[in-house]
Amino acid sequence: MNIQIPGICDPEAAIEKKKEEIKYKMVVELEKGHLKIIQGNQKIDPNCYTEIQEIPQSQYELLGKKIADDDFCQDTDIHCDRCNSFYRSFCLKHPLFKIHDKQPQENDACKPYAERTIPHLFVIGESTIPTAGLGVFARAFIPVGMVFGPYKGVRCSKKSEFFHDGYAWEVDGKDGTFYIDGSHPEKSNWLRYINSPRHVNEQNLLAFQVSGRVYYRVIKPIAGAEELLVWYGQEYGEEYSKEFQAQPLTTTPSSKTRISRAKNPFIW
Numbered sequence: 001m002n003i004q005i006p007g008i009c010d011p012e013a014a015i016e017k018k019k020e021e022i023k024y025k026m027v028v029e030l031e032k033g034h035l036k037i038i039q040g041n042q043k044i045d046p047n048c049y050t051e052i053q054e055i056p057q058s059q060y061e062l063l064g065k066k067i068a069d070d071d072f073c074q075d076t077d078i079h080c081d082r083c084n085s086f087y088r089s090f091c092l093k094h095p096l097f098k099i100h101d102k103q104p105q106e107n108d109a110c111k112p113y114a115e116r117t118i119p120h121l122f123v124i125g126e127s128t129i130p131t132a133g134l135g136v137f138a139r140a141f142i143p144v145g146m147v148f149g150p151y152k153g154v155r156c157s158k159k160s161e162f163f164h165d166g167y168a169w170e171v172d173g174k175d176g177t178f179y180i181d182g183s184h185p186e187k188s189n190w191l192r193y194i195n196s197p198r199h200v201n202e203q204n205l206l207a208f209q210v211s212g213r214v215y216y217r218v219i220k221p222i223a224g225a226e227e228l229l230v231w232y233g234q235e236y237g238e239e240y241s242k243e244f245q246a247q248p249l250t251t252t253p254s255s256k257t258r259i260s261r262a263k264n265p266f267i268w
């Protein structure tokens with residue numbers, strides 16, 4: 001046995017040469033406006049990529065496992081809308097990155113709680129859609145793959161329990177269907193201000209469900225000052241897109257209502 005005694009033996013000899021870990025990086029691919037994972041050991045060209053975060057190899061190895069539709073697990077797997085397959089936990093080719101809600105500040109208390117949760121990347125203003133009321137706008141370029149949420153609100157078991165109509169998502173829970181009603185501005189978050197598109201070209205977000213929570217993901221690059229629009233699903237969204245029903249908007253698989261019924265979950 002080779003025992004090294006510090007101070008007596010060669011200290012270098014005691015250190016087992018650490019295996020070089022491959023680093024990965026989540027980046028924005030500037031040309032396409034999409035998130036991407038690249039090997040991060042080499043220097044990144046800032047003209048091609050903007051770095052978001054490093055991904056350790058151990059974490060990277062847990063990503064991108066393709067799951068057969070029959071083996072899909074609500075709590076661990078995510079449906080990739082572009083590959084039309086489930087992955088554990090998400091697709092490596094089309095990765096996701098979650099933007100957290102802003103921690104509401106006390107000195108902002110004149111605004112409703114939901115407004116105070118909006119991340120710095122966004123702003124609430126009058127919607128570009130006539131009669132829609134308020135909406136949410138990007139303050140900077142937002143790439144495909146960014147995820148927002150979960151949608152916050154009061155959990156209800158029946159539609160008759162909603163505070164107001166028009167702000168609830170229906171969720172396929174483990175013990176059956178329930179609703180998340182975001183109509184109360186003190187009991188919800190900024191996602192309650194996002195409107196529904198009038199036609200497919202306006203849609204830039206897709207709602208999906210993970211472990212009984214609803215998230216929105218970016219499916220089309222969003223330019224600064226552009227409004228965020230998430231398809232509410234057939235039951236509600238079609239109210240706002242009657243002229244465009246011939247060309248159905250993108251929804252998560254099996255989405256039937258304003259409410260995401262997607263088999264589309266992932267865990268953060």
Ligand SMILES: C[S@@+](CC[C@H](N)C(=O)[O-])C[C@H]1O[C@@H](n2cnc3c(N)ncnc32)[C@H](O)[C@@H]1O
Pocket residue numbers: 127129130131132133134135165166167191192193194195196197198240
């Ligand atoms: C989740 S809220 C969105 C935020 C809302 N605009 C506000 O000011 O609080 C849903 C409501 O917004 C309005 N809305 C959303 N999308 C719309 C659209 N495309 N056309 C008209 N009204 C819309 C409807 O009144 C709907 O009930």
